[in-house]
């Protein structure tokens with residue numbers, strides 16, 4: 001199966017099963033034994049189509065007599081794949097872009113007329129490439145929504161938060177490909193030694209410009225097959241997540257509770273900062289995720305980590321006031337990680353409405369586990385005030401034993417004098433992330 005077929009199958013599986021594109025694609029690539037080149041092209045095509053889906057549909061519908069909604073799903077995906085290559089990839093000849101989609105339609109679509117229709121629509125698009133229809137500029141919301149393929153409700157949220165100019169930059173950043181960032185397991189190796197080792201293995205590795213012990217990788221192939229990965233010399237993590245742990249300030253010997261831990265990234269960062277000395281209890285609601293955290297900790301050789309299944313909303317009396325540091329990396333709408341999971345934008349927003357209540361319940365319960373004078377760190381990978389600042393605001397009106405505590409992160413991120421910071425993909429080149437540090441009063445009951 002070639003790269004285009006893998007991407008068609010992955011796009012179709014995302015649509016049909018509602019799975020996340022990164023996981024679905026990984027599975028498809030493994031299933032079809034795609035080589036490095038095919039895997040790179042399939043990833044580019046699959047992510048590119050998802051990142052630009054609304055814009056592609058806008059153009060395709062201008063050249064089709066039949067509404068896309070009335071077409072078989074695989075026909076639509078074959079059309080999007082062709083249009084994406086024609087509009088966004090300059091190394092693929094136009095004929096290859098059209099013909100490969102026609103072939104996909106022949107092989108994968110039920111309707112015998114599908115291939116002819118795909119051919120007709122894509123050829124009409126080719127003829128108009130120098131004079132494409134313009135996206136109507138009626139109002140900023142619908143314009144930005146189509147141009148950057150984000151749903152209108154989301155664009156409205158961002159416009160309210162950061163205005164038109166910055167929203168354009170954010171949406172463009174969401175459609176870009178972030179570098180693969182990994183954190184060095186400094187209990188085993190230095191950043192410089194790991195860089196050398198990875199380069200010897202043919203991986204392009206450079207030191208992150210402003211975050212210590214972070215490398216940016218390219219040309220990795222299957223990361224998990226690298227000797228350095230198998231020896232637990234690094235783990236994959238966005239700088240934003242590491243910054244959240246840096247803000248929390250774990251140190252050797254502490255007792256740490258990570259309430260929403262899977263797959264374990266913040267627990268790993270904390271245990272490494274603690275030089276594998278102390279205790280980290282890493283909880284998650286879902287029993288099957290315990291194994292995932294344990295496997296990561298085992299690979300990294302971080303034996304102070306103990307995974308446990310626990311609902312962060314349910315009180316455990318044995319943990320009351322027992323921890324120096326409690327992390328609440330709450331389940332959230334994930335609007336900060338659209339660069340990595342482009343399909344987050346197309347999920348139904350209705351279930352997101354209940355999140356602030358869950359986040360507040362977890363945070364309020366977790367607060368009881370912090371010892372007097374200890375730290376409570378709340379973080380999310382979303383950019384919505386109602387899941388971030390507003391959750392903190394409500395929490396603090398109900399629990400007067402905590403205060404926000406200022407912290408300082410490496411430049412160019414810098415100081416958070418109010419004890420809270422939002423990281424933005426277009427400003428910081430990190431995931432979108434919210435971090436709030438809270439300190440429990442020494443004399444709290």
Ligand SMILES: C[S@@+](CC[C@H](N)C(=O)[O-])C[C@H]1O[C@@H](n2cnc3c(N)ncnc32)[C@H](O)[C@@H]1O
Nearest residue numbers: 260261262263264265266284285311312329331
């Ligand atoms: C943002 S992810 C955590 C990411 C993790 N901290 C890391 O850095 O790798 C949120 C996690 O919270 C878990 N979760 C959801 N509801 C929960 C609850 N009520 N109690 C505990 N964990 C929960 C989810 O299963 C998910 O793994």
